Amino acid sequence: MDGSVSSVPRSLPSDAGRPAEAVLQISDLHMAFGDLEVLKGIDLSVAEQELVFIIGPSGSGKSTLLRCCNRLEEPNKGTIIVDGEEITAPKANLNKLRQRIGMVFQSFNLYPHLTAQANVTLALRKVAGKSRIEAREIALAALDRVGLSDKSDSYPNELSGGQQQRVAIARSLALQPRVMLFDEPTSALDPELVGDVLNVMQDMKEGGMTMLVVSHEMRFAMNAADQVVFMDRGVIVEQGTPDRIFKHPEHQRTRDFLGKVAH
Amino acid sequence: MTPWERFVDAFFNREVIVQYLPAIGKGVVVTIELAVLVVISGIALGFLLVVLRAYRVAPVNAVIVVFVDVFRALPPLVLILLLYFGLPNIDVTLSGFAVVWLTLTLVLGAFAEEIFWAGVLSVEKGQWQAARSTGLGFGQTLFYVILPQAVRMTVPPLTNRTIAITKNTALGTVVGVGEILNQATTAQSFSGNASPLTVAAIAFLLIFVPVVYAGRWIETRFAWRKG
Ligand SMILES: Nc1ncnc2c1ncn2[C@@H]1O[C@H](COP(=O)(O)OP(=O)(O)OP(=O)(O)O)[C@@H](O)[C@H]1O
Ligand SMILES: [Mg+2]
Numbered sequence: 001m002d003g004s005v006s007s008v009p010r011s012l013p014s015d016a017g018r019p020a021e022a023v024l025q026i027s028d029l030h031m032a033f034g035d036l037e038v039l040k041g042i043d044l045s046v047a048e049q050e051l052v053f054i055i056g057p058s059g060s061g062k063s064t065l066l067r068c069c070n071r072l073e074e075p076n077k078g079t080i081i082v083d084g085e086e087i088t089a090p091k092a093n094l095n096k097l098r099q100r101i102g103m104v105f106q107s108f109n110l111y112p113h114l115t116a117q118a119n120v121t122l123a124l125r126k127v128a129g130k131s132r133i134e135a136r137e138i139a140l141a142a143l144d145r146v147g148l149s150d151k152s153d154s155y156p157n158e159l160s161g162g163q164q165q166r167v168a169i170a171r172s173l174a175l176q177p178r179v180m181l182f183d184e185p186t187s188a189l190d191p192e193l194v195g196d197v198l199n200v201m202q203d204m205k206e207g208g209m210t211m212l213v214v215s216h217e218m219r220f221a222m223n224a225a226d227q228v229v230f231m232d233r234g235v236i237v238e239q240g241t242p243d244r245i246f247k248h249p250e251h252q253r254t255r256d257f258l259g260k261v262a263h
Numbered sequence: 264m265t266p267w268e269r270f271v272d273a274f275f276n277r278e279v280i281v282q283y284l285p286a287i288g289k290g291v292v293v294t295i296e297l298a299v300l301v302v303i304s305g306i307a308l309g310f311l312l313v314v315l316r317a318y319r320v321a322p323v324n325a326v327i328v329v330f331v332d333v334f335r336a337l338p339p340l341v342l343i344l345l346l347y348f349g350l351p352n353i354d355v356t357l358s359g360f361a362v363v364w365l366t367l368t369l370v371l372g373a374f375a376e377e378i379f380w381a382g383v384l385s386v387e388k389g390q391w392q393a394a395r396s397t398g399l400g401f402g403q404t405l406f407y408v409i410l411p412q413a414v415r416m417t418v419p420p421l422t423n424r425t426i427a428i429t430k431n432t433a434l435g436t437v438v439g440v441g442e443i444l445n446q447a448t449t450a451q452s453f454s455g456n457a458s459p460l461t462v463a464a465i466a467f468l469l470i471f472v473p474v475v476y477a478g479r480w481i482e483t484r485f486a487w488r489k490g
Contacts, residue, residue: 072392099398109393113411122407123397168393175397 021048022081023179023210024069024101029078031064038064039075040234046179051211053221053242056231057257062214065231066181069212070094070101083178099127102172102180106187108164110156116143116167117152120174128175142170146200162193166200173204180204182213216261218246230254276458283450283459290446291466297360297432297442298470301367302425308368309375313413316380317405327376334373339431342366347438359438371428378421382413418485422478430471443467 022045031039038061046052054062067073069080071087071094080088087097111119120139124130130138143149146166156164165185172180182201186194198220205211205224215221221228221242228245230237230253237251249255264272316327334342347362357365386409394404436445447463 067392070396072395095398095400097398098396101396103393103396105389105393107387107389109387109389111390111393111408111412113415122394123399126403126407127398171393171397 022046023048023050023083024212025079025081026065026069027079027081029065029068029075029080031061031068031073031075038234039068042078042231042234042236044229044236044239046210046212047226049208049210050226051205051213051224052227052229053225054212054214054229054231055216055218055221055245055257055261057260060231061234062231063183066103066183066212066214069181070098070103072103095127099123099175100178102169102175102177104165104168104172104180104182104185106184108156108161108168108188110164110168110171112156115153115155116148116159116170119156119167120171123171124174138174139170142174143167145173145203146170147196160193161189162196165189165197169197169200169204179210179212182211182215184214184216186215186217218261222246230257232257273457274461276454276456279450279454279456279458280462283446283454284462286446286450287443287459287462287466290441290443290463291470293360293435293440294432294442294466295470297364297367297435297440298429300364301371301429301432304364304368305371305428306375306421306425308372309377309379312372312376313379313383314405314410316376317383317409318401331373331376334369335377337370339366339370339428340434340437342369343434343438359435359440362438363432363435363440367428367431370431371425374424374428375421378417378424379410379413382415382417383409385416386412415485419482422481426471426474426478429474430467433467 024044024046026042026044029039029042030037042061042065044052044065054065056062064073068075069082069087071080071092075088078088079086082097083100085097086092087094087101110116111122114122117136117139120142121130121132121135124135124138125132128135140149140152143152146169148163148166148170151159151163151167156167159167165188169180169185185201186197189197194217198217201211201213201220202224213221213225225242227239228242229239230245230249230251232253237253238245238249245254246258249258312327312331316324343362343366346357346366347359350357350362390408390412391404394408395401399407432440432442433444435442436448439445443463443466447459450459451457
């Protein structure tokens with residue numbers, strides 16, 4: 001679909017060993033709901049195949065940041081470049097660019113009137129322009145990848161929360177996005193179902209997917225994240241490897257937050 | 264005559280019934296035609312209006328809201344008389360059938376729009392976000408994701424409202440539409456006997472009881488399946 005990737009080459013912030021291609025590049029992002037400033041100048045880049053993990057207290061603007069990345073929310077200022085194209089440009093072809101950005105929500109948001117398979121094929125048919133047969137094949141492959149090939153004819157209300165979330169992941173994956181955004185993908189799940197979803201995410205990471213994840217699953221971050229970002233009140237307080245952020249946080253706000261979450 | 268015989272003669276007079284049954288039969292056809300047309304055009308109008316409203320263009324929405332409020336508030340009989348006797352003054356002559364059809368279409372359209380809109384609003388915001396995030400456009404999201412859910416949720420209230428409004432086809436009698444009640448009242452005044460009205464009541468039951476059951480069936484069919 002998007003054969004040659006013409007990413008804008010850019011030098012990334014310090015951290016050694018990081019690949020130089022940013023799939024997602026957020027610069028000086030500001031966003032307000034009326035008078036309420038929610039994002040106050042966010043700079044963040046996610047390199048090819050990297051998993052960046054965002055933590056932060058409730059209301060710090062994590063969801064808003066993710067929603068700005070595909071312009072479900074309209075930023076007031078700043079730029080976001082996805083796969084070399086500026087999605088914040090006034091003339092950006094949103095429906096085209098959004099196919100390159102998968103999004104997974106806390107509440108799954110599967111279409112309840114459609115089967116698992118139809119949930120996946122809808123955008124393949126209507127946006128990517130695949131034939132019915134092609135779309136079906138891609139959907140079955142995507143469902144297989146999340147371990148649900150036997151559930152393709154089930155409706156969302158016939159699936160557990162964990163299964164629904166995996167269908168939602170398949171729905172995004174099927175469009176072959178360049179980057180996937182996860183907004184607390186396991187927060188609405190019963191504890192025993194969290195693992196299934198995290199396994200799928202781990203598997204995607206190993207398969208080379210570029211991911212930006214908001215979550216409270218610190219253990220997963222320890223294992224899978226390349227970078228951890230701590231956000232508070234609309235700014236990035238600090239950022240670094242999981243080891244550094246979790247074990248040696250520099251800022252008091254980070255320490256306070258991690259202290260609270262640990263309990 | 265005993266009181267019983269008098270009762271039977273007044274309401275179930277066999278000769279009168281046999282004589283006027285064909286006329287009432289014609290009325291049944293007219294009633295059914297009118298009802299079917301009203302259901303189709305009324306619901307189509309409501310659907311069209313809700314699609315327009317979903318685009319949230321302020322002036323358009325203002326017009327829709329006013330339209331809906333007016334036609335929900337006005338008694339249909341008032342509108343029927345107004346159109347039937349008023350329009351000829353501006354050189355527009357519509358048949359009684361057309362006037363009743365138009366009136367009930369507007370009324371059902373107004374109610375249907377309001378019911379569909381409540382459905383659209385009750386679909387979670389996350390559905391819009393999920394659909395848009397996969398690149399579906401506004402219209403595609405509306406038609407493939409939102410409306411199918413909204414319409415399904417609104418089946419019970421819509422069925423009830425549709426039945427209630429369709430029964431108003433009987434108002435056609437005041438503007439000379441040859442539907443069931445009109446045929447029956449004509450027969451009643453010629454024969455001086457109420458039996459045609461009894462037949463009319465039975466005819467209405469025969470038409471609308473199945474409709475009520477069909478409505479209940481549709482409701483259970485679509486009763487659903489929440490994610
Ligand atoms: N649609 C909206 N209208 C007005 N204010 C909003 C809206 N959405 C979010 N906010 C506000 O913006 C701020 C940031 O919200 P956001 O959902 O991005 O936080 P979050 O970090 O994701 O929090 P949580 O961990 O609770 O999900 C909050 O104060 C919230 O109340
Ligand atoms: Mg959030």
